[in-house]
Amino acid sequence: MNTSHFVLSACCASLVFLAFCIAESASDERYLPLPADDTVLSTNKRFQQIMQGGGSADITWPQPPKLKTDKIDVKAEIEKLNTTYVYQSSWPSADLKLGSVTAVSFDKDGNVVIFHRVDRIWDGYTFIGNVFKQRKKGPIRDNTVLALERKTGEVVYGWGKNLFYMPHGLTIDHEDNVWLTDVALHQVFKFGPRGSSDRPLLTLGTAFTPGVGDSKFCKPTSVAVLENGDFFVGDGYCNARILKYDKNGKKILSWGQNSFAGVSFEVAPKNYFAIPHALTLVPEQQLICAADRENGRVQCFFWTNGTFHSQYHNQIIGDRLFSMDYTPAEGGELVIVNGPIAELGVKVQHYNEVRGYVMNMRTKQVVSKFGPNDMQFSNPHDVVVTKDGNEIYVAELDPKRIHKFLHKTVAKSMPLSAAKTLSSSSSNTLSHTGPEYQVDEAVVKRTHNDTTTMHDATMSSSSTKPHHPGGTAILVASLMILFATLTFALAFIIARRRKRGCLPFGVKNRRHAWDFPSKPEGFKLGGLLLDRGKRGGFEKLDQNASDEDNEATTNMLASVPFA
Numbered sequence: 001m002n003t004s005h006f007v008l009s010a011c012c013a014s015l016v017f018l019a020f021c022i023a024e025s026a027s028d029e030r031y032l033p034l035p036a037d038d039t040v041l042s043t044n045k046r047f048q049q050i051m052q053g054g055g056s057a058d059i060t061w062p063q064p065p066k067l068k069t070d071k072i073d074v075k076a077e078i079e080k081l082n083t084t085y086v087y088q089s090s091w092p093s094a095d096l097k098l099g100s101v102t103a104v105s106f107d108k109d110g111n112v113v114i115f116h117r118v119d120r121i122w123d124g125y126t127f128i129g130n131v132f133k134q135r136k137k138g139p140i141r142d143n144t145v146l147a148l149e150r151k152t153g154e155v156v157y158g159w160g161k162n163l164f165y166m167p168h169g170l171t172i173d174h175e176d177n178v179w180l181t182d183v184a185l186h187q188v189f190k191f192g193p194r195g196s197s198d199r200p201l202l203t204l205g206t207a208f209t210p211g212v213g214d215s216k217f218c219k220p221t222s223v224a225v226l227e228n229g230d231f232f233v234g235d236g237y238c239n240a241r242i243l244k245y246d247k248n249g250k251k252i253l254s255w256g257q258n259s260f261a262g263v264s265f266e267v268a269p270k271n272y273f274a275i276p277h278a279l280t281l282v283p284e285q286q287l288i289c290a291a292d293r294e295n296g297r298v299q300c301f302f303w304t305n306g307t308f309h310s311q312y313h314n315q316i317i318g319d320r321l322f323s324m325d326y327t328p329a330e331g332g333e334l335v336i337v338n339g340p341i342a343e344l345g346v347k348v349q350h351y352n353e354v355r356g357y358v359m360n361m362r363t364k365q366v367v368s369k370f371g372p373n374d375m376q377f378s379n380p381h382d383v384v385v386t387k388d389g390n391e392i393y394v395a396e397l398d399p400k401r402i403h404k405f406l407h408k409t410v411a412k413s414m415p416l417s418a419a420k421t422l423s424s425s426s427s428n429t430l431s432h433t434g435p436e437y438q439v440d441e442a443v444v445k446r447t448h449n450d451t452t453t454m455h456d457a458t459m460s461s462s463s464t465k466p467h468h469p470g471g472t473a474i475l476v477a478s479l480m481i482l483f484a485t486l487t488f489a490l491a492f493i494i495a496r497r498r499k500r501g502c503l504p505f506g507v508k509n510r511r512h513a514w515d516f517p518s519k520p521e522g523f524k525l526g527g528l529l530l531d532r533g534k535r536g537g538f539e540k541l542d543q544n545a546s547d548e549d550n551e552a553t554t555n556m557l558a559s560v561p562f563a
Contacts, residue, residue: 101115107172120167
């Protein structure tokens with residue numbers, strides 16, 4: 001009897017171990033098959049119909065071998081990078097209330113113009129397939145476009161009431177026209193300077209109707225405009241293409257295919273996109289560059305004919321690259337923001353830090369990093385840089401805000417707590433030159449005052465009799481310092497382990513793109529692990545997903561905010 005129990009236990013243990021090994025081997029792929037349920041099958045069918053223009057033939061994906069690249073210690077390489085931009089923590093003013101900020105640009109007056117969603121959230125209930133399901137809410141009632149003064153951060157003007165349902169991209173051209181994309185409407189709009197009474201000069205796409213072709217888009221993301229009036233549209237989450245139009249909105253050309261192929265490769269093939277999420281121009285070389293978001297790279301093309309020119313990919317940046325902007329400074333640089341890890345699973349495959357990075361276009365090397373108070377972002381969505389490279393602005397979804405950075409050559413570094421203290425204590429004495437310059441002035445004044453105080457203290461201490469503490473006091477102080485040091489070290493080790501995805505007691509916990517819930521009941525990784533055997537592994541984001549997840553898993557991730 002005991003022998004049979006032993007054999008039965010051994011068999012069960014072997015089966016459990018075999019299932020675990022199979023699941024672990026399946027999780028090693030960056031792209032995995034989606035679960036074969038009715039919802040996903042119908043989603044895939046719709047996607048194929050869109051890509052084929054209504055046909056039912058299977059899509060033939062390229063199957064390139066994995067690129068053999070030398071692996072680097074990403075964490076160590078990031079630590080080596082210099083922080084060349086100083087965070088302006090008191091810009092804009094704290095009383096400015098924003099929704100998720102999706103895009104940022106400059107108008108002709110030099111104001112920082114942002115596109116935000118006010119109270120609207122993109123979550124698992126927002127779309128079914130690619131069709132917007134919250135039309136009953138109506139358009140957003142408040143101003144979705146705000147212009148902020150670059151020095152003070154004060155609101156200069158605002159517009160965009162009752163026009164948009166789910167804001168995404170914003171670009172202001174050389175004539176001060178404002179180009180906007182709305183992923184719920186599946187449309188691209190051109191407005192005159194400052195909105196021109198909220199009446200669009202040009203509208204492309206069919207409202208609330210996703211599709212392919214010359215007259216329809218599917219969740220378009222971004223626009224870039226040439227000086228002759230021709231413009232490019234990144235389209236987008238479903239169609240994975242770039243289109244070029246003349247100034248009247250007539251299509252000139254298009255290119256791009258979807259690279260969600262169900263295979264894993266370090267860098268996808270040329271001209272293939274996994275969400276072309278942002279566009280920027282490189283005038284010196286006549287290039288249009290796209291942030292190929294889920295492939296973690298920038299692809300650049302000749303803007304005359306759309307032929308491939310170059311791509312920029314680096315292991316430091318990681319697998320997701322949300323946006324970039326070009327500056328001719330230092331011979332040509334790309335200012336880049338990446339995003340949080342999006343893969344499901346418990347096995348950490350790639351070390352990732354959500355930061356801003358500066359990449360030299362000649363060497364294709366990452367030359368510096370930046371972030372709020374030298375820390376990481378949570379979920380940056382767009383970035384813009386001035387032509388001289390001295391100012392960078394980053395739009396972030398959550399926390400809902402716009403960030404400002406100044407190059408270290410024109411700004412002085414200052415901690416967040418000190419900035420807040422000085423901003424509140426000096427508001428009545430400093431001139432209205434803007435928070436970033438107020439901070440610099442306060443630093444100079446405070447440094448001078450601190451030097452004087454230290455000199456006075458030294459002089460006064462020399463004229464008094466020194467006091468020597470007793471042995472007991474020294475012992476007590478030493479023990480307190482030792483205790484504090486050990487406590488700090490323990491907290492630091494735990495924090496680092498959590499940051500790497502490892503909790504105490506050896507439990508791994510990946511931080512995912514959807515781990516920023518706005519509701520108490522959100523995605524539970526434990527429930528997903530229980531269903532792992534049924535699902536056959538964890539899947540990479542699908543092209544039909546919203547900014548942060550696969551719409552095929554709508555029911556599972558219903559309460560999670562998307563990008």
